[in-house]
Amino acid sequence: MDAAAINALTDIDVLRALVLEKIDTIAQRDTLIEQRDRAIVYKDAKIAHLTHEIARLRRLQYAAKSERMDPTQRELFDAAMAADIAALEAQLDDLRSPTAPSPAPRRTPQRRALPAELPRIETIHEPASCDCATCGRALVKIGEHVSEKLDVEPLKFFVRREVHPQYACRTCETIVAEPVAPSILDRGIAAPGLLAQVAIHKYADHLPLYRQEAIFARHGIEIGRTTLAEWTGVIGLRLQPLVDALKARLKQAPVLHADETPVAQLDPGAGKTKRTYLFAYRTSGERPIVVFDHCPSRAGKHAAAFLGEWSGALMVDDYAGYKALFERGVTELACWAHARRGFFDAHAASGHPVAQEALHRIGELYAIEAKLRDLDDGARGVERRRRIGPWLTAFKAWLDAARANTLGNSGVRKAIDYALRRWPALARVVDDGAYPIDNNPIENAIRPIAVGRKNWLFAGSETAACRAAAIMSLIATARANGIEPHAWLTDVLTRLPTTKDRDIDTLLPLA
Numbered sequence: 001m002d003a004a005a006i007n008a009l010t011d012i013d014v015l016r017a018l019v020l021e022k023i024d025t026i027a028q029r030d031t032l033i034e035q036r037d038r039a040i041v042y043k044d045a046k047i048a049h050l051t052h053e054i055a056r057l058r059r060l061q062y063a064a065k066s067e068r069m070d071p072t073q074r075e076l077f078d079a080a081m082a083a084d085i086a087a088l089e090a091q092l093d094d095l096r097s098p099t100a101p102s103p104a105p106r107r108t109p110q111r112r113a114l115p116a117e118l119p120r121i122e123t124i125h126e127p128a129s130c131d132c133a134t135c136g137r138a139l140v141k142i143g144e145h146v147s148e149k150l151d152v153e154p155l156k157f158f159v160r161r162e163v164h165p166q167y168a169c170r171t172c173e174t175i176v177a178e179p180v181a182p183s184i185l186d187r188g189i190a191a192p193g194l195l196a197q198v199a200i201h202k203y204a205d206h207l208p209l210y211r212q213e214a215i216f217a218r219h220g221i222e223i224g225r226t227t228l229a230e231w232t233g234v235i236g237l238r239l240q241p242l243v244d245a246l247k248a249r250l251k252q253a254p255v256l257h258a259d260e261t262p263v264a265q266l267d268p269g270a271g272k273t274k275r276t277y278l279f280a281y282r283t284s285g286e287r288p289i290v291v292f293d294h295c296p297s298r299a300g301k302h303a304a305a306f307l308g309e310w311s312g313a314l315m316v317d318d319y320a321g322y323k324a325l326f327e328r329g330v331t332e333l334a335c336w337a338h339a340r341r342g343f344f345d346a347h348a349a350s351g352h353p354v355a356q357e358a359l360h361r362i363g364e365l366y367a368i369e370a371k372l373r374d375l376d377d378g379a380r381g382v383e384r385r386r387r388i389g390p391w392l393t394a395f396k397a398w399l400d401a402a403r404a405n406t407l408g409n410s411g412v413r414k415a416i417d418y419a420l421r422r423w424p425a426l427a428r429v430v431d432d433g434a435y436p437i438d439n440n441p442i443e444n445a446i447r448p449i450a451v452g453r454k455n456w457l458f459a460g461s462e463t464a465a466c467r468a469a470a471i472m473s474l475i476a477t478a479r480a481n482g483i484e485p486h487a488w489l490t491d492v493l494t495r496l497p498t499t500k501d502r503d504i505d506t507l508l509p510l511a
Contacts, residue, residue, distance in 0.1 A: 050092045160191045182497040192493035203471045236467035243470040253283040254312040257442035282442045290476035292469040334425030337438035342415030381433030478509035
């Protein structure tokens with residue numbers, strides 16, 4: 001075979017190899033395209049599913065029927081729903097490729113700035129070299145990117161060592177030393193900060209002592225729950241003068257809110273728990289005061305015994321236990337939120353147009369009141385009579401007319417009858433600018449107790465229940481005044497042993 005033939009065969013082999021290589025490349029590309037298509041189909045289906053699920057959860061979250069929940073259940077429901085939606089949205093973000101078109105423009109969330117008073121721990125991430133990797137010249141700083149993220153450390157225990165040096169005069173042998181300041185627990189190991197932590201965990205965060213014991217043990221501190229219980233007993237005893245002062249200040253207020261909530265108390269003789277009640281009272285206006293009073297029953301005599309000779313205006317629901325107070329001269333105020341609730345339930349159950357109209361009209365009342373919120377009591381009273389007075393007249397006439405056109409056993413009829421039965425107390429909102437429009441403030445104060453009793457289940461004794469009511473009164477008052485409870489209680493437990501009885505008011509958690 002001559003050289004030309006050999007060269008021709010060589011060219012054919014080269015071409016064949018090139019063709020086979022191209023075929024392999026095309027096959028690989030087709031495989032990648034097929035895999036990518038399957039991934040796109042899967043992602044599209046998953047995105048569609050997640051989008052549908054988020055929309056469903058949002059409808060459920062904002063559905064009108066959810067307002068019928070108990071406030072405690074509503075808080076738990078909202079928290080769980082927000083967590084589910086956030087998790088689904090995170091999955092959705094992971095699935096969407098950078099080039100995939102967004103189904104709808106999303107509003108950029110405005111993140112709240114982190115508190116400026118928090119300490120900053122700064123970490124500077126410098127490049128590995130100060131010289132340019134391309135040309136070798138020195139780098140020049142032209143700016144910086146700063147990101148701030150909120151972080152936390154778990155409980156940090158430390159020993160507070162109080163040293164009192166002693167000095168002596170060699171001439172006259174006089175010994176000089178700063179006296180040891182008295183403390184809540186003279187022979188205990190707990191400093192005021194730790195005592196405050198235990199009390200806040202138990203009565204504000206509703207962590208039973210056995211859980212606190214386990215938390216402390218995780219951090220290497222062995223404190224038995226019996227010791228923790230002894231601490232709380234002493235704290236309650238020492239804080240009682242503050243609670244008594246708080247009650248005295250509360251009874252000086254001309255307007256009060258009142259409500260009650262059941263709590264379980266251990267009944268050793270019967271081998272089970274029994275139902276007792278916490279009566280809650282709150283002042284209206286600035287510098288609010290909240291006081292809880294533990295009582296063995298819901299009888300109205302307990303409210304009468306607590307209030308004593310007090311005679312002002314009392315905002316309550318329709319519970320008959322308060323009627324004796326009104327018969328002896330206390331002014332009865334009724335809650336417009338309670339009146340609205342009956343119409344809301346009726347509308348949610350059947351969509352009744354009368355209930356819808358009532359909700360619309362009561363919404364007008366709250367819109368007027370919102371515009372008067374920043375006025376002083378005198379000016380608010382004048383504006384209420386001018387603007388809410390005519391509204392009350394029109395709403396009363398509408399209720400009378402609507403009642404004649406509704407069935408006697410319907411939810412709408414019951415809501416109308418409730419509003420008419422409570423009308424004199426509801427209409428008093430125009431008598432004084434200091435009168436509240438509803439009882440929501442005291443319900444907000446009670447709500448943490450409704451959540452907490454799911455953790456601590458019952459009070460161990462009547463003494464324990466009264467102690468809990470006392471400490472929770474101070475914590476609830478601090479919260480109502482925007483005071484951080486732990487810092488306040490630490491300061492109080494530090495100063496209380498040296499505070500004279502006449503100066504107890506200076507320790508109250510009032511803004």
